[in-house]
Amino acid sequence: KIGDEIDVESLIEHQSSLNEVEFEWIRQYLAHGPLHHQQHPTWHRPMWLLRQCWLALEQQTSELQQALKEACTVPGKKETQGMNAACKTLAGILRERAGLRNTWSVRSADTAYHDRHWQDADG
Numbered sequence: 001k002i003g004d005e006i007d008v009e010s011l012i013e014h015q016s017s018l019n020e021v022e023f024e025w026i027r028q029y030l031a032h033g034p035l036h037h038q039q040h041p042t043w044h045r046p047m048w049l050l051r052q053c054w055l056a057l058e059q060q061t062s063e064l065q066q067a068l069k070e071a072c073t074v075p076g077k078k079e080t081q082g083m084n085a086a087c088k089t090l091a092g093i094l095r096e097r098a099g100l101r102n103t104w105s106v107r108s109a110d111t112a113y114h115d116r117h118w119q120d121a122d123g
Contacts, residue, residue, distance in 0.1 A: 006068075006082050006083060006085075006086035008082070008085050008086055008089050011064075011086055011089055011090060012089060012093070014057065014060070014061075015061065015090070015093045015097075017057060018054065018057040018058065018061065018097075019093075019096075019097060019100070021050060021053060021054045021057065022054055022097075023100055023104070025047075025050055026047070026050060026051060026054060027104055029043070029047055031108075061090075061094075064090065065090060065094075068083070068086060068087050068090065071083060072087070
């Protein structure tokens with residue numbers, strides 16, 4: 001259930017954290033490839049924990065999105081200014097995230113992205 005007022009600033013901070021974790025940590029780490037992962041076992045657990053946090057944030061976002069949708073479809077319930085602001089804010093953030101994910105998909109599909117040859121330190 002969702003109340004009549006939603007703190008839009010908290011919503012923005014929550015979603016900003018989600019973007020930071022996904023695009024600046026998880027995807028960047030994965031972009032280095034399996035060899036990098038294999039060579040840095042000390043990062044395995046921290047990255048696993050970070051992914052678990054990211055999954056929890058994603059779940060919270062999904063639940064909020066569903067709650068907002070339900071709140072807007074309750075017969076006789078008037079939408080509040082705060083609810084409208086939350087809906088618009090979340091919609092904008094989700095569009096932005098979809099664009100970022102699309103950019104990463106295009107990048108990772110590029111053959112140049114996979115054909116990098118990394119020289120070792122003796123290289």
